[in-house]
Amino acid sequence: MDKSFEQKIKDSYNEKAIERDGHEIQSWKAKEREVFLGYLKKEKVDSLLEIGAGTGKDSLYFKEQGLNTFSTDISAEMIRLCGKKGLQAEVMNFAELGFPDNHFDSIWALNCLLHVPKNEISDVLKELTRVLKTSGLFYFGVYGGRNQEGIWEDDAYSPKRFFSFFEDDSLKALLAKFFIIEYFNVVPKEVVGGEFHFQSVILRNK
Template structure:
């Protein structure tokens, strides 16, 4: 199974479905918290990593930040461009940016598609493009340890997910970044919870 090709195909087919103006309230709280950690006078550049259709990127740009969006899916990238955003089709395993390029990196529910064997290398690549002292917000679903195709996924082809419990996630991110915050958001009626993680280079 080629995880990347499956994800690209799945999100290409569902880009229009995902391009909705409504965002659940807890995601808005997480986004505003991330932005509050950046000083707009000095820390202005943000990489939206796995930007989807660009709702969050557009909000950040509207609030004065210089936002660059990247996504594996060309249809998602097109949706970002239609919102007036700088957006590029790109693989987060190999980011086409110089070292120390961004003050902040926002990755909401994108790294949960990375196989566990690859996560450390992807985190190191993210660290490479983050400025010293920069803020990396990593938001993922988790709460227990699991890896593989989500058998109940309504998307076709069905997507690959990696989930971590709190101990395992803290252990792996701390190998690459300084862990500043780890917040858990319970999700009603779900075995999963959401992990909002603030990391520093």
């Protein structure tokens, strides 16, 4: 990930952090957390790493459910807001995580890996397999439904953000190279609101 790309995404999210902290969670997203929690509870999972954690609302939910959470994000402002919620949190790029191999029982990634260019996503996924324990669970949730990447010209963020989207089959093929796909569900556009549907995936480390 080149430095100017990294700086732009930091600037976009630093500026919007407080506004995003005021957003109410949509009910379909709350359901996503419940589905993953169901998997975690069945397997008596203890630790959870959140990448691209944003303001930390999901880490807080999992912490309140008894998990030992660690929130990371590339935006210092987001991590400050995680800290204010009493979360263990650190600024970190998910392309280069400062944790030992086989460290976490589970990973939660909601709408953050869609900021990775297609020619870099395999390296990021490899990094996630490294810090996740063997057989550990990984929730991967993104908007998608068509193969496309680039700057979103209508974006209200400044700088305008880069997004990468996948058709369902392309996403499955990519993820299957690194993980076992335990669950793949599509939340329809009508529920999500907007031009993309949502791809909800639960993966297991090989």
